[in-house]
Amino acid sequence: MPTIDALSGLYPWTKALHLIAVIAWMAALLYLPRLFVYHSQVPVQSQRSEMLKVMERRLASAIMNPAMIAVWVLGICLVLTPGVIDWHAGWWHTKLLMVVLLTGAHHVLTANLKRFARDERPKSERYWRVMNEVPTVLMIIIVVMVIARPF
């Protein structure tokens, strides 16, 4: 994998910004399914339903989408920094797989946001309660992989 020498001096800053973006992304990924739990409980076209639509849309456009892009761009900058990634390490491949799954969860949430906006009730309240735990589990695995590097 080719690397970019100019990124070496920026490494601590790239990593700090990567983690700031991760925190913002996670906050949105944890909050949006919680809003969907509430949204499933309120009648279609009620005032509360309209308010939840605004909250969901703003959360996605102001935080969730920009944060995901920032995490990916800064993560790729870290990958391109000389000496950062050992391509034979198991922890790295596990992290990458979990990050792809997290991005998949992001897209499932975005697709359902559009369905809620059309006054559909795509899934049950219970589904969103379970979906609420998915980013948590993936985040725990990712943090254990990058910090403890068990394999």
Ligand code: HEM
């Ligand atoms: C989206 C794609 C992502 C890529 C390409 C990526 C890539 C990287 C790279 C290359 C590093 C530097 C590792 C080192 O300094 O040895 C790093 C650090 C880190 N990443 Fe990511 N990352 C991504 C997403 C995430 C996500 C979603 C999380 C958490 C939920 C996360 C958590 C961390 C943490 C905690 C560190 C610091 C580890 C340390 O101190 O060495 N990353 N990331």
